[in-house]
Amino acid sequence: MSNRSTAANHAPAARVRIEQVDLSYGDNHVLKSINLEIRPGEFFAFLGPSGCGKTTLLRLIAGFNHADSGRVLVGEKDISGLPPWKRDIGMVFQSYALWPHMTVARNVAFGLEEKRVPRAEIGPRVAAALDLVGLTGLDQRRPAQLSGGQQQRVALARTIAVEPKLLLLDEPLSNLDAKLRVQVRRELRELQQRLGLTTIFVTHDQEEANTVCDRIAVMNHGVIQQVGTPKDLYEQPANLFVANFLGTANIIEGRLAGDGASRAFEVAGGPKIPIAADRNVAPGARMVFRPQDCTILAAGEFSAPDRTAAAGTVTYREFLGASVRYGVRTGSAEIAVDCPFHAGDTLHEVGTAVTIAIATSAVRFLSD
Secondary structure, X not given: OOOOOOOOOOOOOOOEEEEXXXXXXXXXXXXXXXXXXXXXXXXXXXXXOOOOOHHHHHHHHHOOXXXXXXXXXXOOEEOOOOOHHHOOEEEEOOOOOOOXXXXXXXXXXXHHHHOOOOHHHHHHHXXXXXXXXXXXXXXXXXHHHOOHXXXXXXXXXXXXXXXXXXXXXEOOOOOOOHHXXXXXXXXXXXXXXXXXXXXXXEEOOHHHHHHHOOEEEEEEOOEEEEEEOHHHHHHOOOOHHHHHHOOOOEEEOOEEEXXXXXXXXXXXXXXXXXXXXXXXXXXXXXXXXXXXXXXXXXXXXXXXXXXXXXXXXXXXXXXXXXXEEEEEEEOOEEEEEEEEOOOOOOOOXXXXXXXXXXXXXXXXXXXX
């Protein structure tokens, strides 16, 4: 993409507030008491599985859906009652929604013409937007003559050209192949930072959200489960859903035993994880930790003091290139363990007796 710093003189980045929003379709309660603040200039994601309400919420901000109650503010302005074309919001759809019979330039100019921008301004603004997304020289091509990544850039240029206060992206990378998706998401992030434009990105792909966004709202069943930075959500999930949705997690059933300094979480026939006396663990909570937070040692090998060791047997092995994932059965639990791989390393065979060592400080105790 172009190194130009901006396509136009944008107004200061907008703050977005969603206050007590509820939305139902008949008996289907799609959004439930949504309260959220998105900071000016932030690249923010709505992340969750299909049917969780993330696209419904994005379309509500755009004005294509309407809440049963609550309101949406951009800056200090309540836009809840405004039609989409009066909200000063740009949206890039999953399908890109390009006119196939129009050239690239005409597609980008379309929104400007609809806003009745003076004709003398349209050409320079189209050229600046195409320059910004790296499509200078392709202005006379039609969408069918472009790659998927180029079509996505045209959709972005069309939206940027009208200088919106807020940019909405509805799974804009889903139509691209895996390699191109990585390239374009980096370009999206770079472009958003140069523009300083508040941007909301809808995706079901945790890797996409983690790599481009400042903060993420994880959604499920119409409820925001947790909001935070990718690192915070990964390291400090609020519940089992967040832990399981963001990356791979070992979620282990067990029981609380003892009290005070001797309190521990016991897995039947497996590890016994000590719990600090001041740590609150709800009844029925499960032990949660990531595969990289444990290591494999030779059977009977000594573990460090800050780790809890347990005997186990290798049940499966998956070679992933930079790492090897093992399954280790210990008592009633099968634990996934990720070990870094270096050239020449000897791999543990399935059926081998080993010791696993779990980093005690990395363990969380979470409920639904």
